[in-house]
Amino acid sequence: MNKKEHLELYHQMVLIRRTEERGAELYQQGKIGGFMHLYIGQEAVSTGLIAARQPNDRVITAYRDHGVAINCGIPVNEVVAELLGKATGVSHGKGGSMHMADPQKNFWGGHAIVGAHLPIATGMALGDKYGNRNNVTICMFGDGATNIGFFHEALNMSKVWKLPVLWVCENNKYGMGTAVDRASAVSSIAMKARGYDMPNECVEGMDVMKVYEAAQKAIEAVRSGKGPFLLEIQTYRYRGHSMGDPERYRRQEEVRKWEEQDPIGIYRQYLAGNKIASGKPLDEIDEQVMDEVQKAVEFAEASPEPTMEDLYADVYAD
């Protein structure tokens, strides 16, 4: 990875963080409706993972999708406009926070039923294998999704048919408000892959370079035709499950302990320690991001609402 690429990773992580902080404000002001799940704290996971993909590799995730959308290359303008329900949003204001997608960027959503996108990922990989396309499908999901039947059906099928899927569990320690060990018979998600004789690895997810390196190896293993691989990535969300979370299930000291290992801080140290960048160039990116986010909010606020024609459009393709 060259310096420019490193700085781009830094840029993406800061952009996700600031976009979501601003999103939280807009939510408090009543400008964003529905459910909104913030990715703050987990930025290194998606950023490192997606940096390791080839452009033809497909990404699909759950409802905590703003960061993934940004990493896949969806302009922040379109992300914020979608949050505000505007016609210029990535899903034209019809999907909202949980349903962003852009197949042109190989980002396949934004799926809000826990675990339901895992069988879909199996099918995308099946379709690619059937069509002789050398793509890898990267399917991200939370620890909570590993307790639902969809997870097991999808993993099993992917292994039976040796499909090119990289399963990525973002273990952020809680499925909504229920700690992993209160909901899952095994606390190690990677261990669940062993039941399907599937290669797996558990990696530290607050360090973007560790995620990137593990993802690169895993993606290439999958692409080589060896079948699916499960990557468990240890991470933590600083904010509540969604905007309306009283957080009775954890102590603030626990959150603060994780905040001390902040992915953006860790990456700044890495960049300085490896003499890639420190101080001013990074501070300039921070400032540039503030400007980008401000412009995205202005763009979204000035954008038109979807029309009454949009209400009835696209129920069917034919």
Next chain:
Amino acid sequence: MARITMREAISQALWEEMERDPAVFIMGEEVGVWGGSYAVTKGFYDHFGGDRVRDTPIAEAGIVGAAIGAALVGQRPVAELMTINFAFVAMDHIVNEAAKLHYMFAGQFKLPLVIRTVGGGGRQLGATHSQTPDAIFAHFPGLKVVAPSTPEDAKGLLKSAIRSDDPILFIEHATMYQVRGDVADGENLIPIGKSRIQRPGKDVTIITYSKGVEISMKAADELAKEGVEAEIVDLRTLRPLDMEPVFESFKKTNRAVVVEEGWKSFGVGSEIASRIYEECFDYVDAPIKRVAQDEVPLPYNRTLEQVALPQAEDVVTAVKEVL
């Protein structure tokens, strides 16, 4: 023109579409080596191979979910659910995914997906294997629901369904695979979402579909002996629902009976009757009657099962009540 069974018609449609388009493939439980639990795909595995006639684990959510994924990336899967009763296990993927993705992502995704399944009672399979829950699936915008009553419709509608870019639930009736009918030679695509007058008449309109057409035709024969000419409208597709032939017929007969195999409450008959009342109120000469399954889970015992299912004589009785 050839006289073939419903099974042969469906099988021909699948075979011809697979020969025509390499993107089409079949997946489901026992579709391959076994040849299909209703023998619809017999011989396919040897001809097309295991990649195109893919046996799956018994995992309906996984089957429908995977078919959705394959459709998203450009294949044209035909997923088979052994019976519609097992579709409940895949309900999330049918309702929350297949029916939503095109709209929710503003038309960015296409889902050229057919889910073939088998519904209906009358084979002594007990309460969990004998349901006709077609109305439930027809409730959801974004999904299309097709249920043919003749071999010709089955073949032409299935071929159209496979070529469509929308998710389509294609419901076959478990007791109709041996029904014979004339099927035109060559390519005969029948458009989805078009009702049809199955039998012309002037005294009463019977609106029905799938197995209901068979029993309504029998009833119409009986009624004809007594000088009553019933007009039968076959809906063929429950969503999108084509009401024009129904309204046209009702404005002529002013009397209607709706026949379905599912339960009466919140059913197809309720929907059709409501729409007639809304659109043709001035033409109503008698309350519209609904013939449907008794409101019990279907029992195993043959006699009880047949009593609970709608029969031709129930249709005859209902028609006489509206005349």
